[in-house]
Amino acid sequence: MTNQKTLQEYCESALSTLNSQYDATKVLRHASTAGSAREQIIKDFLSAHLPELITVISGQIFDANENFSRQQDIVLVLKSMPRLPFASGSDLIFQEGAVATIEIKTTLNRDTLEIVGENIASVRKLESSVVATAQFGITHSWPSDRILTAVVTYGGSSLKSLGSMLTGMGNDARPDLLLDLSKGLLVQNHGLLLTENGGVEYILIDDPAEGFKVFLTFLTEITGTLSSRGVQWRNYW
Secondary structure (H helix, E strand, C coil), X not given: CCCCCHHHHHHHHHHHHHHHHXXXXXXXXXHHHHHHHHHHHHHHHHHHHCCCCEEEEEEEEECCCXXXXXXXXXXXXXXXXCCECCCCCEEEXXXXXXXXXXXXXXXXXXXXXXXXXHHHHHHXXXXXXXXXXXXXXXXXXXXXXXXXXXXXXXXXXXXXXXXXXXXXXXXXXXXXXXXXXXXXXXXXXXXXXXXXXXXXXXXXXXXXXXXXXXXXXXXXXXXXXXXXXXXXXXXXX
8 A cells, every 4th residue: 555645646647648748759750840749748737737827828028128038938827917929829928927937848958958048047137017916825935026937858967967057057047947857856946945955056856756746836836826916017118
């Protein structure tokens, strides 16, 4: 008889399904098509599992000063916020509506991490016109006006190697979370997600199912408590 809790068992099963779906995409010979399929696997899972206060889309984020981020694979956006949608499925997203961004990579190494870092930095340079936020049932320390940045990969370098690479990147380029679906999770050690652990830049969770569970828990906590933001919309005029 197992002593595991239901959520842990579910995450193990879900992770197996995600990896099987990824394996199925290996028959695709066109890199861009395969990449889009692998992004959609994660997007569909998050849409089905995260609180319905947010919507899961792709696109560029922009602010009232006409600054634009790079294209983001996945953006979690408050449903209480307006959107500028396009038929292509790649929207323009107001900075104030974005709760989190997630980059999806088939594999991660130093070169792909540099690209990820540039994408993250382009989000963090945007300025907010939020003047107030509404939250309820808060059980975490994440700031209500901060955009969570995450990377999800299906494989690549070891987590220790990736952690060393991330430590060498600029602060604005480092993701808050790096989830390897085959290895585990790296959590930035800034004290906003886990209790700060002195001496390391990233806290390592060296088990894929455990890391996946923690990753989903963070997203659930943050997206499930932030209900609305008061925005100076006339700044966009």
